[in-house]
Amino acid sequence: MNWKMGKATREAFGQALAALGADYPDIVVVDGDVGNSTRTELFGKKYPERFFNVGIAESNMVGVAGGLASSGKRAWLSSFAAFVMCNAYDQLRMSIAFPNLDVKVVGTHAGISIGEDGPSQMGIEDVSLACSLPNFTVIVPADEVSMTAAVQAVAKIRTPVYLRAGRPNVPIVYPDGCSFEIGKAIPLREGSDVTVIANGLMVAAALQAAETLAGMGVQTRVLDMHTVKPLDDAAVLKAARETGKIVVAEEHLLHGGLGSVVAMSVARQHPVPMRFVGINDTFAESGTPEGLLQKYGLTADAIVQKVRELVGK
């Protein structure tokens, strides 16, 4: 397939947030001194009076955002997924989720595709943690187009959201725009033999895999399940009924991520054979993003392999 390489989802996030500043004078942004990496600095440069860099202090960053939201602001905060979710989890739980405040939490540099910086910087458990926070909506966009749409969509709701962004540039899977709706999977390719449900950068890999599988005579449905919570149960049920087999692919630990959530939905609604592509209970290491995705099995080939296990080809 001919991918047009696009921006990183973190870059698209930063640009979309800065663009929202004019429409929403009550948006405030809190940074934990990584604004040039998470790209919230784009907002900060435009609206310095509404941008608060509280330093390397994630717990306080989350609490400050909670206080701003309690006083009526639309608060956004951003850090590396690993730092905000793991360092400040109790604050997310007590100061945002429990009081159900309007705070948008954006975890960037998620997954292993950040590459050379290595495991300490890689958020590979963040989606699971976010899904374990009641009141939170959890969204993992695939490319710059859907990230922009996601930022605009979540800005409209007044409840907590976790939005996951990546470091590297990723292919554009929505060259013609994206009709993004929170909680609604986007069908990207029709197929009747098997469904691949993916999010984040695994959506492009799923489309690539579907192309390869078509050459083998396997017609693969591809769903972009950008919203992990609330899950689009209807799309999962439809896929289970109509294709009878499901592979889930994500750049995240297998425990507690999209695969777990989809499996629960399948088990409850319409059990069918499933396979899972994700990080298998391990930390990764330093390396190039491509090398890491290859080594840890987050590729189109890995998806093809799992599909072949299911369809017996």
Add this chain to the structure above:
Amino acid sequence: MSASTAKANVEQLREKLRTIRKGIITSTTAAGSGHPTSSLSAAEMTTALFFAGFLRFDPKNPSWPQRDRFILSKGHAAPLLYAVMAEAGYFPASELNTLRKLGSPLEGHPNLRRLPGIEASTGSLGQGLSLGVGHALAVKLDRFDSNVFVLLGDGEVGEGQVWEAVMSAAKYKLDNLIAIVDQNGYQQTGATKEVLDLTPLAPKFEAFGWVSQEIEGNSLENCIAALQKAVQAKGSGKPQVIISKTVKGYPISHLLGNDPNHHGKPLTAEQATKVLEFLETTTA
């Protein structure tokens, strides 16, 4: 917009304090659990804050944007907050005896979604001051002259997040933020000096750019004077802290046996009867 800013004279305040102390005892004894001694130590300060004209609030319009904020960071002192809110008219005092019962908005620790007027859901210690920083920034952005008061425990300041919040308040020159540390000297397993001694506290706040006062806090007059000084510091560009040295369980600790901490234990019905008689007449 009207706010309850009427200043009660000290005699009226003393009567309110009496009612609040009794509310703490009766509600926790009725609940069979809770933290009466942690609540009592800060009763004078909270009474002064709410009823001596420092806190501008409106029970009929709890989310009035220009209100002052009070955040109970030491959330286990919820019985104090509820007794004060009942006295302030947020709900009938008869509801105090539903404390901690299924269906009651008076949960074991404050839950802002259940009870209008509660500014923050607390109970996991160390988080209230960060929320206070957020509120203080928000009201400054809105050009309101609202003040934000945060009541912390002295054991609670062992949480690193408190000091993250302290540093950020100084950075943003939040002279509308007033922290009160209820220094009752005890935490769950023993004396704060033995568990993790952070004294002297005032110089630590000062070192981070705050202005501090140290007072004997089981005195309405002392609390009023300290609050007065703190709110008058508006314009200084510096956040304010009052280190309020108190006695845990004041003024009934002598009736609780040989346990100066008596942490997280309600009084028995028998103890409560004696204590309520004492509270009825004490001038402390």
